[in-house]
Amino acid sequence: MKAVVLDTDDTFRISEIDEPVAGPGEVAIRVAYAGVQYGDVLVHGGHFPIPRPFVPGFEAAGEIIAVGEGVAEDRIGEQVVALVGGGGYAEVVTAPAVLAINASGIDPRTAAAFGWVTPTAYDLVDTVAGVRGGDSVLIHAAAGGVGSLAGQFAAAAGAERIVGVVGNTGQLDYARQFGYHEVLTREQFPDVLGEAKFDVILDPIGGPTRVASLARLAAHGRIVVYGNIATFEPVTVSANDLLMHGQSLMTYNSNLASQTRPQRLADSAARAMALVANGSVRVDVTAEYALADVETAIANLAGGVTRGKSIVRIG
Numbered sequence: 001m002k003a004v005v006l007d008t009d010d011t012f013r014i015s016e017i018d019e020p021v022a023g024p025g026e027v028a029i030r031v032a033y034a035g036v037q038y039g040d041v042l043v044h045g046g047h048f049p050i051p052r053p054f055v056p057g058f059e060a061a062g063e064i065i066a067v068g069e070g071v072a073e074d075r076i077g078e079q080v081v082a083l084v085g086g087g088g089y090a091e092v093v094t095a096p097a098v099l100a101i102n103a104s105g106i107d108p109r110t111a112a113a114f115g116w117v118t119p120t121a122y123d124l125v126d127t128v129a130g131v132r133g134g135d136s137v138l139i140h141a142a143a144g145g146v147g148s149l150a151g152q153f154a155a156a157a158g159a160e161r162i163v164g165v166v167g168n169t170g171q172l173d174y175a176r177q178f179g180y181h182e183v184l185t186r187e188q189f190p191d192v193l194g195e196a197k198f199d200v201i202l203d204p205i206g207g208p209t210r211v212a213s214l215a216r217l218a219a220h221g222r223i224v225v226y227g228n229i230a231t232f233e234p235v236t237v238s239a240n241d242l243l244m245h246g247q248s249l250m251t252y253n254s255n256l257a258s259q260t261r262p263q264r265l266a267d268s269a270a271r272a273m274a275l276v277a278n279g280s281v282r283v284d285v286t287a288e289y290a291l292a293d294v295e296t297a298i299a300n301l302a303g304g305v306t307r308g309k310s311i312v313r314i315g
Contacts, residue, residue: 003090004294006044008052012295017055020087020094022068027075027082027097033112034088035059036289036310037145038227039255041302043086047232050086056294057088059115061108062315064100071097079104081111083119083258083269089294091314098262101269105277113145113285113309114276119269120226120254121149124202125157127268128252129222133158135199138216139180140164140209141229143171145309148178150202152281153272155179163198165189167304174307178282190216197221207231220246226253284308 005015022028034057042048043056061081067073081103082088082095103111124146125131137154141147142164154162164180166172175183184192186205190212197218203210204227214237217223237249257265275281286308289297293312300306 001091002291003055003087004057004291005053006056010044012056012298014292017090019092022066022071022094024069025071025097026068026094027064027071027080027100028066028068028092028094029060029062029080029082029100030065031060031088031091031093031314032062032108034061034312034314035112035115035117036294036297036301036306036312037116038229038301039116040298044298044302055087055090056298057090057093057312058084058086059112060084060088060093060095060314061103061111061114065092067097068094075100078102079108079111081114083116083265085255085258089291089312089314096258096262098266099258099269101266101273103273105273109285109288109311110276110283112311113283114273115145115309116254117145117309118149118272118276118281118283119265120252121146121153122272122275123254123257123265123268124224124226124252125150125153125200126271128250129200129202129224131157131159131200133160135159136161136163136197136218137200137202138163138165138198138213139202140186140205140213142166142175142178142180142183143307145306146204146226147202148175148284148308149281151175151179153275154200156275156280159200163193171307177284200224202226204228205230206235207233210235214249217245217247222248222250225249225251285311287311288313
């Protein structure tokens with residue numbers, strides 16, 4: 001079968017490789033589309049210790065064509081989106097059956113874009129931060145895949161004020177489509193906000209942005225860290241200072257959740273899928289690439305060019 005392989009020289013190549021076989025507890029999926037996500041950037045940059053050659057791609061949408069031991073045979077033919085640890089940029093991928101989420105209510109392109117970002121956004125807002133009616137919410141990277149969804153989930157949860165922060169002025173109008181009452185650039189943050197404080201802040205940026213965000217937490221506020229787009233340099237936080245204001249710093253790692261609590265992640269994905277299927281939340285596909293253009297798709301995401309979600313056409 002055809003697959004994109006990240007080789008030992010850091011280049012992506014389309015290669016012919018053996019078709020994988022579903023093992024115990026797994027399904028095999030004929031891939032129609034694969035989603036492009038930040039894990040691809042981290043793998044290419046060497047931040048994950050994954051042996052190469054490696055087939056990247058962490059989210060794949062298509063039809064189950066075979067099941068492994070312990071998986072009900074009636075799942076064959078089911079349309080799913082799979083959250084996988086690699087292998088998505090290929091004609092066939094295997095996935096844990098529990099993380100092959102039924103996607104029969106949406107089209108395959110949207111299913112691929114649903115990927116990891118939608119359950120991540122859902123968990124950040126509903127599960128970890130516990131956004132509720134009347135909360136004020138600040139969301140960094142508001143024009144990205146997670147950010148464009150998190151604004152919508154926050155609105156659905158009844159947040160009273162939702163402010164998005166984007167990387168540049170070219171992303172302002174785009175982010176305003178997704179439930180935000182106000183959108184500002186990272187250069188404007190935090191000065192343009194005056195003395196405003198927030199009950200919930202979602203931060204995948206890190207570095208000075210994280211420090212500035214902590215200073216914007218309201219009493220009993222929650223900041224959720226789920227990435228380090230700007231820098232991997234650590235930020236030191238005083239637990240005593242947080243305690244004095246009843247504040248919480250939490251983290252969310254969906255990849256870890258897939259390994260340690262896969263059923264919980266699958267449950268969140270199913271709830272998020274229902275909201276997408278009934279039209280309450282919109283997954284925005286902004287670019288579609290051919291298999292030969294995977295490297296360009298990943299470079300565009302790494303460079304901040306991508307808005308919303310990009311997908312790769314496989315089948």
